[in-house]
Amino acid sequence: MNFRDIIFWEDDDFLIVDKPEYISTLEDRDSDVNMLSLARSTFESIMVCHRLDKQTSGVLVFAKHDKAYRHLSMQFERREVCKVYHAVVDGTTQFDSQMIKKPLLIAGSGRVIIDARKGKNAVTEVNTIKKFRRHSLVKCRPLTGKKHQIRIHLASIGHPIVSDMIYGGKEVFLSSYKKNYKLKGEVEKPLIRRIALHAFAIEFKGMNNNSIAIEIPYKKDFKALIRQLEKYS
Numbered sequence: 001m002n003f004r005d006i007i008f009w010e011d012d013d014f015l016i017v018d019k020p021e022y023i024s025t026l027e028d029r030d031s032d033v034n035m036l037s038l039a040r041s042t043f044e045s046i047m048v049c050h051r052l053d054k055q056t057s058g059v060l061v062f063a064k065h066d067k068a069y070r071h072l073s074m075q076f077e078r079r080e081v082c083k084v085y086h087a088v089v090d091g092t093t094q095f096d097s098q099m100i101k102k103p104l105l106i107a108g109s110g111r112v113i114i115d116a117r118k119g120k121n122a123v124t125e126v127n128t129i130k131k132f133r134r135h136s137l138v139k140c141r142p143l144t145g146k147k148h149q150i151r152i153h154l155a156s157i158g159h160p161i162v163s164d165m166i167y168g169g170k171e172v173f174l175s176s177y178k179k180n181y182k183l184k185g186e187v188e189k190p191l192i193r194r195i196a197l198h199a200f201a202i203e204f205k206g207m208n209n210n211s212i213a214i215e216i217p218y219k220k221d222f223k224a225l226i227r228q229l230e231k232y233s
Contacts, residue, residue, distance in 0.1 A: 001033075003042045008059075009214055013068040013207045015039075015046065018216050019060040021194050025051040035060060050076065050083075050145070057219045058199030059083075068207060075204050076145065082203040085140045085150055086129065086218070088196035088225060089159040090170060093136050095126040100153040104146045111166060112148040114156055122146045124153045130226075132233040133177065135162065137226060139200075150197065162196040162225070169195070172225065177232035192225040 001020070009016045017035070019025075024034045025048060039046045039062055047069045049061040063069035075081045103119025104112050113119075123143040130137040136159070140150045151167050154160055160169035171190035175181040203213040218226070 001038060003038045008216055009212075011206065011212075013064055014049075014072070014212065015043070015062045015064060016202070016214050016216075017060050017062070019052055019057055019199070021055055021057045021219060021221070024054045025060065028054065049073065052199055053148070053151075053195070053197070055194040056085075056197045056199060057222065058085075058216050059202045059214060060199070061202060061204075071207055072204060079143060080204070082201075083142060083199065084201040085142070086198045086200045086222075087138050087140060087150065087154065088162045088172075088192075088222075088229070089136050089138055089154055090134070090162065091136065091159045092131045092134065093128060093138075093159055094131065095128045095138060098126045100124045100126060100157060102153060102156055104149060104152060106147055112146070112152050114152065120144075120146060122149050122153065124150055126154070130230075132229040135172065135229055137229075151195070163190065163192055164195045164197075172229075174228060174232075177228070191228050192221050194221070196222060196225060198222050 006017045008018045026036055027034055036048050047063045049063055049072045052060055063072060101123050102114045103116055104122045105115035105119040107113050125141040127139045128136055129139050142149050151161055151164055155167035160167050162169050163171050173188050173190055175188055198218055201215040206212045
């Protein structure tokens with residue numbers, strides 16, 4: 001992959017890419033390729049400002065120099081960065097600025113659990129964008145930045161993300177929506193093979209206090225999932 005092909009926006013201080021699915025942000029024991037190593041093949045001293053899970057696509061921000069990295073890091077610490085994710089979840093539900101406030105703890109396996117005693121504060125705002133027959137497209141705004149926060153928060157209220165097997169999400173098959181759907185001697189494949197989560201937008205202040213607001217469109221598989229859910233709902 002040519003790193004320049006996935007650059008979505010840049011200035012002298014920051015660079016924003018459209019992160020592909022299935023590539024880790026940082027070093028991954030299962031792969032030699034990660035977003036930071038790809039970036040440094042083109043920009044030697046670049047730094048990644050936050051993380052996305054391996055299967056999550058969308059907005060990922062890099063800083064081109066130390067001063068820019070510190071500038072954005074301080075905004076993350078003060079919770080001044082607005083990040084927006086879109087997810088397809090199990091169940092038909094109507095969220096209207098619902099706040100999920102559940103403390104999270106990283107367990108020994110790397111899995112995240114809700115722990116009222118030892119967990120760290122985590123807050124996610126959720127709104128429904130569109131309802132389908134058995135699923136919903138939701139907008140999530142994490143007000144804190146904990147590992148797997150959106151995934152476990154949605155699962156904890158009974159609406160896990162589609163294909164998120166770790167937290168109870170189920171795969172979606174066309175046969176569950178389309179009447180009399182038949183395969184000709186083939187094993188049916190799910191409508192999306194990864195966790196249906198996309199980092200849709202980010203907004204923060206640039207080095208000159210200018211507002212940087214970026215939205216990145218859905219990947220093909222995410223778009224195709226929604227199109228099929230709309231068609232048969």
